[in-house]
Structures are given as C-alpha cells and as structure tokens.
Amino acid sequence: MTELVVISGKGGTGKTSVTASLAALAKSVVLADCDVDAADLHLVLEPSIVRRNRFSGGSRARIEPGHCTACGKCEELCRFDAIFHDGPGNGHAERTCRVDPIACEGCGVCFRFCAEGAIDFMPADNGEWFVSDTRCGPMVHAKLGIAEENSGKLVSILRTEAKRIAATGNLDLAIVDGSPGIGCPVIASITGADLVLIVTEPTLSGLHDLGRVTQLTKHFGIQALVCVNKWDLNADLADEIERSARGIGVEAVGRIRYDRSVTEAQIKKQALVEYSTAAAGEDLRSLWTCVCARLGD
Ligand code: SF4
Numbered sequence: 297m298t299e300l301v302v303i304s305g306k307g308g309t310g311k312t313s314v315t316a317s318l319a320a321l322a323k324s325v326v327l328a329d330c331d332v333d334a335a336d337l338h339l340v341l342e343p344s345i346v347r348r349n350r351f352s353g354g355s356r357a358r359i360e361p362g363h364c365t366a367c368g369k370c371e372e373l374c375r376f377d378a379i380f381h382d383g384p385g386n387g388h389a390e391r392t393c394r395v396d397p398i399a400c401e402g403c404g405v406c407f408r409f410c411a412e413g414a415i416d417f418m419p420a421d422n423g424e425w426f427v428s429d430t431r432c433g434p435m436v437h438a439k440l441g442i443a444e445e446n447s448g449k450l451v452s453i454l455r456t457e458a459k460r461i462a463a464t465g466n467l468d469l470a471i472v473d474g475s476p477g478i479g480c481p482v483i484a485s486i487t488g489a490d491l492v493l494i495v496t497e498p499t500l501s502g503l504h505d506l507g508r509v510t511q512l513t514k515h516f517g518i519q520a521l522v523c524v525n526k527w528d529l530n531a532d533l534a535d536e537i538e539r540s541a542r543g544i545g546v547e548a549v550g551r552i553r554y555d556r557s558v559t560e561a562q563i564k565k566q567a568l569v570e571y572s573t574a575a576a577g578e579d580l581r582s583l584w585t586c587v588c589a590r591l592g593d
C-alpha cells in the first residue's frame with residue numbers, strides 16, 4: 297500500500313477540492329480526511345457512516361466541590377491559569393475552586409497535589425471519528441468538538457485506521473487530505489508517507505508557504521510534488537513558484553486553471569472531475585497521471 301498525502305501551506309488553496317478529484321480518479325483507494333480542524337471532504341463525498349468511535353486527546357481536571365477545602369494549592373500550581381476560586385460553596389468554604397475546562401491543558405499537576413483527593417482527572421471527550429463508505433471507496437474522517445485540540449493525535453489515529461482498512465481490503469493506495477500549515481497536525485499527516493502533493497496558488501503567500509512546507513517534507517525525507525491551483529490568475533507568479541520549487545528539488549507536476557465550475561460542482565456534491573462541463577477537469581486528469589507515475593517510481 298502506498299500513501300499519498302495532499303497538503304498546502306495554508307487553508308483555502310483548493311487542497312480538498314483537488315483531493316476529492318484524485319479520489320474520484322483513483323481505483324482501489326482508501327481515503328482519510330486528516331484536515332480535522334476544518335474537515336470538509338465529506339461535503340463532496342457524502343460518506344455513509346458504518347462505524348463511530350469517541351476521540352479523547354487527553355485528560356481534563358474537574359474539582360468535586362463537595363470535597364474541596366479551598367486551600368488554593370491547585371490554583372497556585374496550575375501553570376495554565378485554569379483554576380479559579382469561584383466554585384460553589386460547601387460546609388468548609390464559602391467558595392471552592394473550579395477548573396475552566398477550556399483553559400485546562402490536562403497536565404495533571406493539580407490532581408497529583410490535591411491532598412483532599414477532590415480532583416477527578418478523566419479522559420476528555422474531544423470528538424468522534426468515523427469509518428464510512430463513499431462512492432470512491434472507504435473513508436476515515438472525524439469531527440472535533442468545539443474549541444477542541446490535540447488534532448495531531450487524531451490525525452495519527454485516522455491514518456493508522458486507513459492503513460488497516462487498506463491492508464484488510466487489499467487496497468493499494470491511501471489518499472490523505474492532510475492538514476494545512478506546518479504545525480503538529482500537518483507533521484502527523486505526513487510522517488512516514490510515500491509521497492506528498494503540495495497544492496499552492498499563485499500569490500506571494502503561496503510562494504512563501506511553499507518554502508516553509510517543503511522544509512518540512514525535506515526534514516522528514518519525503519518526496520514532494522507541487523501543483524499550482526488557479527495558475528492563470530497570475531501566470532508570472534505561477535512560473536516563479538514552479539522555478540522556486542525546482543530550485544529546492546521539488547517537481548512541479550501540474551497546473552490547474554481557474555474554473556467557475558468548482559463552486560457549481562461543490563453545490564452538486566461532486567468532485568470537479570465528476571462534473572461534466574468543468575474545463576479544469578482536464579488539468580486534474582493530467583495531474584493524476586503525473587502523480588500516478590511518481591507513485592509507481
Ligand atoms: S488543592 Fe484540592 S482542596 Fe485545595 S483548592 Fe484545589 S481542589 Fe480544593
């Protein structure tokens with residue numbers, strides 16, 4: 297099984313739209329939507345959920361007001377300022393301490409040092425992940441709770457499950473819609489992948505982001521390719537991005553023209569290559585041919 301991860305320097309470059317088209321063109325594929333902070337591959341592929349799983353990214357503290365003597369030790373020790381002396385009163389104190397669940401980073405220090413045993417430290421419920429069927433193949437995806445984090449751990453879970461499904465279903469390719477940027481989720485998206493496709497756009501920030509993202513792929517020793525989406529909005533910058541990519545050893549494998557049909561296809565819940573009149577569909581087919589050739593290298 298080989299694994300192709302589609303990433304971008306930032307959100308909004310058309311990464312998921314490209315991923316959906318590659319998924320539609322691929323045969324024998326498992327998909328993973330690892331852009332868990334802004335998951336939207338499901339909007340096009342309309343997954344039918346066959347299995348749901350809870351996701352816990354770590355533990356959170358919670359003070360049991362009935363046992364708290366309001367000694368203030370936990371408030372003093374919490375380095376994340378997540379404990380406040382404004383909890384409900386009890387027989388010992390007018391006000392007890394209370395943990396702000398959003399601010400709590402789950403370090404566990406308060407739990408360890410509370411002499412009264414008044415603090416629970418339980419796995420947090422941070423969201424759900426799913427195994428689904430789609431018209432393009434099985435898909436693993438997730439939904440984080442509001443303001444929830446630790447998406448790097450969730451990304452790792454999704455990729456591991458996608459590989460397991462590929463192995464048991466004799467599928468020879470996994471296509472991963474990776475996280476944008478260069479933070480923890482994108483590192484979790486690409487480590488150990490066979491090939492990374494960077495989707496960029498012809499803007500100065502696209503040029504700048506390409507440098508940052510390729511530093512990451514180089515650091516992890518992963519072969520990277522680049523394609524310029526909406527290249528005809530600024531042909532000079534598209535040229536410059538491709539020149540810059542070649543200069544750092546990244547092959548430019550495709551240009552996708554600006555196409556108003558992208559939005560129409562999205563409204564109809566179709567990948568661009570499934571939408572009959574889309575001119576950019578030709579560009580995506582050419583891109584897929586190039587990517588397949590590199591996957592076979
Ligand atoms: S350390 Fe325990 S008893 Fe003291 S304020 Fe915190 S929760 Fe209450």
Ligand code: SF4
Pocket residue numbers: 356357373374375376377378379395399400401402403404405406407
């Ligand atoms: S677990 Fe850590 S971050 Fe959370 S309230 Fe306790 S000390 Fe603060």
